[in-house]
Amino acid sequence: MRVVSGIQPTGDLHLGNLLGAILRWVRMQDEAQCLFFLADLHALTVDVDPGQLAKSVREMAAALIASGIDPAKSILFRQSAIPAHAELAWILQGTARMGWLNRMTQWKDKAGKNKEGASVGLFTYPVLQAADILLYQATHVPVGEDQKQHIELTRDIAIKFNTDFDVELFVPPEPFIGGGTAARVMSLRDGGAKMSKTDPSDMSRINLIDDDDMIAQKIRKAKTDPEPLPDDPALLEGRPEAKNLVGIYGAVTGDSVEQVLARFADQGFGSFKPALAEALIALLKPIRSRLDELRSDTAELDRILADGAARASALGAPTLASAYTAVGLGR
Incomplete structure (x- = not known):
């Protein structure tokens, strides 16, 4: 192969x-x-x-x-x-x-x-x-x-x-x-559009070169809705921004959507977003550090x-x- x-x-x-x-x-x-x-x-x-x-x-x-x-x-x-x-x-x-x-x-x-x-x-x-x-x-x-x-x-x-x-x-x-x-990762500003480097708003995406504070800020300001997270993945339909953030969390941690919702069911985004930011920082920090080393050589x-x-x-x-x-x- x-x-x-x-x-x-x-x-x-x-x-x-x-x-x-x-x-x-x-x-x-x-x-x-x-x-x-x-x-x-x-x-x-x-x-x-x-x-x-x-x-x-x-x-x-x-x-x-x-x-x-x-x-x-x-x-x-x-x-x-x-x-x-x-x-x-x-x-x-x-x-x-x-x-x-x-x-x-x-x-x-x-x-x-x-x-x-x-x-x-x-x-x-x-x-x-x-x-x-x-x-x-x-x-x-x-x-x-x-x-x-x-x-x-x-x-x-x-x-x-x-x-x-x-x-x-x-x-x-x-x-x-x-x-x-x-x-399939969508924009942080529009759950119906793919995350893209051509989007004029830098707040729509997490760049690999973003520092920890910027990652946390972008997740904190990511578009959401006022409803708490459900316990059933089917209830995320019609909620594109919520579905996107849950999907990102699952992709970063290796958890299924069901597992993510089981952990955060009935919680609002005030609780979920900090956990998502923490998971993203843990994933991206070593990548960013290695990238800095390679860029200099x-x-x-x-x-x-x-x-x-x-x-x-x-x-x-x-x-x-x-x-x-x-x-x-x-x-």
Whole structure:
């Protein structure tokens, strides 16, 4: 089993990233061979600050390692360090079809009403994403609900390429369900919206770099309702902010929603919020401390990423060579 996943190096990691993906990646390391990459080529599909991009790559690498990604267990690398990603993506653009890409819901969402003004890269980035996966013969890809369509597209591309060129080169990947349950973390200001680094309000999210006082302040000011917590999870329906905070507490402590409610039933948020803040501080304090150490040693971060790139490149080179041969390009 080989797992591949990437994350764009844009902005600071927040609690939603940590509970929704990163800690699941950490657990995956003991279940499969894992390749994790900083998707800096994908970052070019929208306006980018060139001076900030390299810094953001290092920052994201530091955050992943601080959160528990072990470069000795997994392969951690910068996407652009391996030209094979872009080369294979171009070959696969001859296989992918306009109709497939037109149906991608994320393209519709991100381009909005300004499709003519969106970059070509934003339209075709699912093909690069397919190359990211197929280059390494990944058998599984961890995905959330919003990414299942991309795995289906990757499978379609793999199968069509194999059929068109009468080869058995690419492995159609499966969604990876290991690594435990990923929490769906919502905004602290709106229980109906995902926690996001693009939200203009910093109070809507807990950043990994927030200090203890800031974490406590953000939880104290998080939107709630006046009702006490129930003893039945079904009674949280229709109470999105309460449901979100209970879910965060459970994800941080490892308790089920039922266990959280059994502990706090009939109590108000005046009692629950301090307990939640305490649990968050206990989780994030060592991560923040390790992050500070890594940030101060850019040479070590660069070494880790270079080592990961060398290992990933060795894994991907045979696949790229075979793809060139299959389409009739001499190498």
